[in-house]
Amino acid sequence: MRIRAAIARAREPFELAEVELDEPRVGEVAVAVEACGICSTDLSAKDHDFGTPLPAVLGHEGVGRITAVGEGVRGLEVGQRVVMSFGACGRCPNCREGAPGYCERGADYNLLGRRLDGTSPIRRGGEAITGHFFGQSSFATHAVAAATNVVPVADDLPAVHLCPLACGVQTGAGAMLHVLEVGPVDAVGVFGCGTVGLAAVMAAKIAGCASIVAVDRRPERLELARALGATHAIDGAELDGAALVRALRELGGLTRAFDNTGSTAVIEAAFAGLRPRGVLALAGVSPRRARITLDANRLMLSGRSVRGTVEGDAHPRSFIPQMIDWYTRGLLPVERLVTTYPFEQINQAAADMAAGRVIKPVLRMT
Ligand SMILES: [Zn+2]
Ligand SMILES: [Zn+2]
Structure with missing residues (x-):
């Protein structure tokens, strides 16, 4: 046709x-x-x-x-x-x-x-x-x-609200719930507040996380992150990696971190901002052949881990209906x-x- x-x-x-x-x-x-x-x-x-x-x-x-x-x-x-x-x-x-x-x-x-x-x-x-x-x-x-x-x-349901569940929202919410398995005890950091990051903030709120730290370079996105459940917002526009790490540590560090910026400097700062046994999940696209550098002893001695994820490790046949349920109840x-x-x-x-x-x-x- x-x-x-x-x-x-x-x-x-x-x-x-x-x-x-x-x-x-x-x-x-x-x-x-x-x-x-x-x-x-x-x-x-x-x-x-x-x-x-x-x-x-x-x-x-x-x-x-x-x-x-x-x-x-x-x-x-x-x-x-x-x-x-x-x-x-x-x-x-x-x-x-x-x-x-x-x-x-x-x-x-x-x-x-x-x-x-x-x-x-x-x-x-x-x-x-x-x-x-x-x-x-x-x-x-x-x-x-x-x-x-x-x-x-x-x-x-409006088609225009269902579309983002197919990829962007699924990726952010899935990363929080399936990969990082966040819960009430967690202090989570979300690096990058586009669709994926803001969906991660919504999911962290659904999971009842103790604190949700949103990091972005746009004040209006940080404002939206707060409206959606972030308890803290860090404007990364003026911060180099070391200053970002200091800001995360001043908040007590993170038990779970989620990068969707793909920026190697941000990924390294997110790792350094983890508490012992903290987990960092990566879902951003980095430039071709990008490399991250992690302190090997800190990775080993502190029991931290870093892992990648695509599509939030979700199974769409079960996760999309779950997200629609949250959406219809005003939670997503x-x-x-x-x-x-x-x-x-x-x-x-x-x-x-x-x-x-x-x-x-x-x-x-x-
Ligand atoms: Zn996509
Ligand atoms: Zn297959």
């Missing part, structure tokens, strides 16, 4: 164009996209040589309604509303152990944007373009998604992060996001 999609080329504006989309194959569904969030990974894939073959149709926080179901798909039907999250094969050891974020074929689906057989469902003028980014490519009016990465959702106020744009304004939305003018831009296709 003919659809309208935003074509991404490196360091050029998105181009809205007509392309051809295949029917869903075995194990896939077709979805009429209602809305799709923009995540920093989309902009990295477009402009920062992330390995995604360009031109591509990006977008990996899509919400829409199933219009066709491919062979072999069980439990999904035409007309059902779904959130499209990240892709995973469902068969490798990590998928079988409930860790689809570490799927052995995850790079194919998610960053390389192709089916496991190497094909793409999107063509333009007969030429294939990358069209299965995160198993969906939802910067388009329609998507063909892997059935394994769609999660059925209720009809009556995703709406406070969202700014909506008509699909045609994708370049404005991306520019506003890159400049920090908005936190989570969401495109409306309908």
